[in-house]
Amino acid sequence: MLNRSALPRLAALACAAGLALLAIGCEDDAASGEAGRGPGPAASADGALNGDGGRALALGKATAITYKGGSDNVRGTLEVAAESVVKGSRADLPKASLQGAERQLQPYYVTMTFKNIGDASIHYPFLNTPTSLEDSGGASQEVLISEDDGVRRCTGKDPDDFGTGDTATLCKVFLLPRGATPATVTYATGDGTERPVSWKVPRSSARS
Numbered sequence: 001m002l003n004r005s006a007l008p009r010l011a012a013l014a015c016a017a018g019l020a021l022l023a024i025g026c027e028d029d030a031a032s033g034e035a036g037r038g039p040g041p042a043a044s045a046d047g048a049l050n051g052d053g054g055r056a057l058a059l060g061k062a063t064a065i066t067y068k069g070g071s072d073n074v075r076g077t078l079e080v081a082a083e084s085v086v087k088g089s090r091a092d093l094p095k096a097s098l099q100g101a102e103r104q105l106q107p108y109y110v111t112m113t114f115k116n117i118g119d120a121s122i123h124y125p126f127l128n129t130p131t132s133l134e135d136s137g138g139a140s141q142e143v144l145i146s147e148d149d150g151v152r153r154c155t156g157k158d159p160d161d162f163g164t165g166d167t168a169t170l171c172k173v174f175l176l177p178r179g180a181t182p183a184t185v186t187y188a189t190g191d192g193t194e195r196p197v198s199w200k201v202p203r204s205s206a207r208s
Helices: 004-017 026-034 100-104 203-207
Strands: 056-058 063-069 074-087 106-116 131-135 167-176 182-187 197-200
Touching: 074 182, 074 197, 106 131, 106 182, 131 167
Parallel strands: 056 197
Antiparallel strands: 063 074, 074 106, 106 167, 131 182, 182 197
């Protein structure tokens, strides 16, 4: 009779050997083993479970995601949070960046924080690119394209290299039509199979 205590070891050997029949579910078992671990400096890219994908978090709540991007398309592990959504002023915006009807739109400043909790450095990561802002109807809002120092109340530059343990705080300007209210900040993981993480924008933030 097979000793029950030997089963986990045999399963691990089967996974390592690539035995098709015994190795079915190896990835699922590995994922469940990681589920009890919180995000930390030792987390690997494969340890990010994207468990908060598809559900709204509170502003300021950080979550671990698998990030695939950068100039070398490295798969990394980030801890990301939408920290604030602040109503701005059209007077803050550089006039040269606004075209026609854009001059009548209302700016909102979305501040995000990032930390590399994986074991891989990401080169030219474009951390803030997957950030989006949706209104109460679920429509994505227009992004203001300006120079890095174009909006003093919304600053932050994507790092050229984002190594293990590095942090960054970045701000992005969104332009909403008159009467529209920001409702949700979303962040895509860079993997088309994963649902984006989202944060609920309280009404007090939309008015401030």
